[in-house]
Amino acid sequence: xxxxxxxxxxxxxxxxxERTDEELDLTPRHSLDTPWRTIVWNDPVNLMSYVVYVFRSxxxxxxxxxxxxxxxxxxxxxxxxxxxxxxxMEAHVHAMHGYGLxxxxxxxxx
Amino acid sequence: xxxxxxxDGELTVTISDNEFITLSRLEADLLGALADRLTAVADxxxxxxxxxxxxxxxxxxxxAEFHSLTDVDLVTAKSEAARSVMTAFVGAEAQPSGSLWRRxxxxxxxxxxxxxxxxxxxxxxxxxxxxxxxxxxxxxxDGSSGDTGDRIVYWWxxxxxxxxxxxxxxxxxxxEDR
Numbered sequence: 001x002x003x004x005x006x007x008x009x010x011x012x013x014x015x016x017x018e019r020t021d022e023e024l025d026l027t028p029r030h031s032l033d034t035p036w037r038t039i040v041w042n043d044p045v046n047l048m049s050y051v052v053y054v055f056r057s058x059x060x061x062x063x064x065x066x067x068x069x070x071x072x073x074x075x076x077x078x079x080x081x082x083x084x085x086x087x088x089m090e091a092h093v094h095a096m097h098g099y100g101l102x103x104x105x106x107x108x109x110x
Numbered sequence: 111x112x113x114x115x116x117x118d119g120e121l122t123v124t125i126s127d128n129e130f131i132t133l134s135r136l137e138a139d140l141l142g143a144l145a146d147r148l149t150a151v152a153d154x155x156x157x158x159x160x161x162x163x164x165x166x167x168x169x170x171x172x173x174a175e176f177h178s179l180t181d182v183d184l185v186t187a188k189s190e191a192a193r194s195v196m197t198a199f200v201g202a203e204a205q206p207s208g209s210l211w212r213r214x215x216x217x218x219x220x221x222x223x224x225x226x227x228x229x230x231x232x233x234x235x236x237x238x239x240x241x242x243x244x245x246x247x248x249x250x251x252d253g254s255s256g257d258t259g260d261r262i263v264y265w266w267x268x269x270x271x272x273x274x275x276x277x278x279x280x281x282x283x284x285x286e287d288r
Contacts, residue, residue, distance in 0.1 A: 001249060002268065044249050045160070045241045046234065047268065049275045053230075057282060074249075093165045094180050098187055100234035102163040105176075 001048050001074045038082040038092040041102040042073050054099045055081065083108060112266070114273045121226050121277055126207075127215040130199055132263060136236050137192045143239060144185045144192075151181045160238040161188065188235050191228040198225060226278055233271040240264045 040051075048070055055066035059081060072079035081103075082092050089105045096103035113124040125133065143161075150156040156177060158164075162184060165176035204215040221229060243260050244253030253261050280287075 041163075042249070043160070044246050044251060045237050047272055047275065049272060049279070050230070050234065053275050053279050053282075056279075063283065063287060090165065090176065093176075094183075097163055097165070097180070097184055099231060100161065100238055102160075103165070104163075104167050105165055106167065 001042060001046055001051060001070070002044060003048055035108050036084060036086045036089040036105060037080050037108050038089045038096070039078050039104050039106065040069070040073050040081050040096060041104065042077045043102045046101060048074065051101065054096070054101060058095055058099070112270045112273070114270070114277050116277045116281060119281060121221045121274075121281070122218055123221060123229070123274075124216050124218040125199065127204060127217070129266070130204075130217055132266075133199065134196065136239070136263065137196050137232075140192050140232075140235060140239055141189055144189050147181065148185050151177065151185075156181065160242055161235055188231070191232040191235070194225060194228045195232045226274070230271070230274055230278065233267055233274065237264065237267045237271065240267065 051070045051073065052063070052066045055061050055069055056063065059066075061069070069079045069081055082089060086105065093103045093105050112126075112129060113122075115122050115124075147156060147159065147162065156162070162177065162181055164173040165180075166172040198219040198221070199217050202217040202219045204217055206213060207216045208214045219225070240260055240263055241253070244256035244264060245251075246253050246256075253264055
């Protein structure tokens with residue numbers, strides 16, 4: 001993800017956020033009803049603030065959760081943002097593509 | 111420089127005449143690229159494109175099927191966003207600004223929620239388009255090997271996007287964030 005110059009100095013600079021392993025473990029418990037997941041991938045174009053905005057406004061995540069997921073995408077290259085039916089995950093991916101984010105559907109590992 | 115102000119839930123965006131000319135060219139390029147995508151989809155030759163990512167990484171068949179189901183819809187949404195942004199700025203009267211000797215003009219639009227969202231998505235699409243021209247492939251690549259004009263435009267679009275997102279986030283989540 002891309003960090004615009006004037007955001008880097010704002011008080012939401014990523015380095016100041018605390019991260020804990022428990023909070024970052026967003027992998028859902030797998031069950032037969034939720035074998036699919038939506039993954040958002042890092043890309044070099046979209047702004048960090050924009051990705052957080054999309055996660056908050058589209059998924060209704062809190063600022064903390066949206067920021068954690070954004071940082072996970074940024075540092076680890078990808079993050080699981082939703083799990084559920086294939087149809088629901090494809091709708092999420094279509095919406096993410098509409099926002100210009102790179103997202104994929106896949107089957108959760110057993 | 112583009113100015114974005116927020117008051118009473120309304121967003122105003124002011125761009126200079128030069129920025130308006132640049133934006134008009136970019137939107138024309140974008141609409142052309144989107145039309146090309148439609149043709150490629152119809153001909154079954156649509157390739158990799160940042161604006162149309164694959165929905166399946168390890169399943170080419172499923173990815174192709176998803177493109178066939180969603181690309182037309184994406185092209186429509188992206189084209190409509192580009193057109194509504196252009197319509198708004200074209201409709202905004204050019205106001206003289208600057209000093210007598212350095213006369214220039216600017217255009218101000220008032221954006222409601224729909225237009226703000228369209229502008230935000232549209233700026234994203236324009237940045238994806240320019241990133242392609244600059245061959246930006248990694249986070250630490252600022253396109254410095256590309257064309258200077260494209261780099262300036264890319265920077266301008268990024269700064270404008272940042273300001274817009276900040277303003278929209280304050281509107282949408284201001285109460286929650288306080």
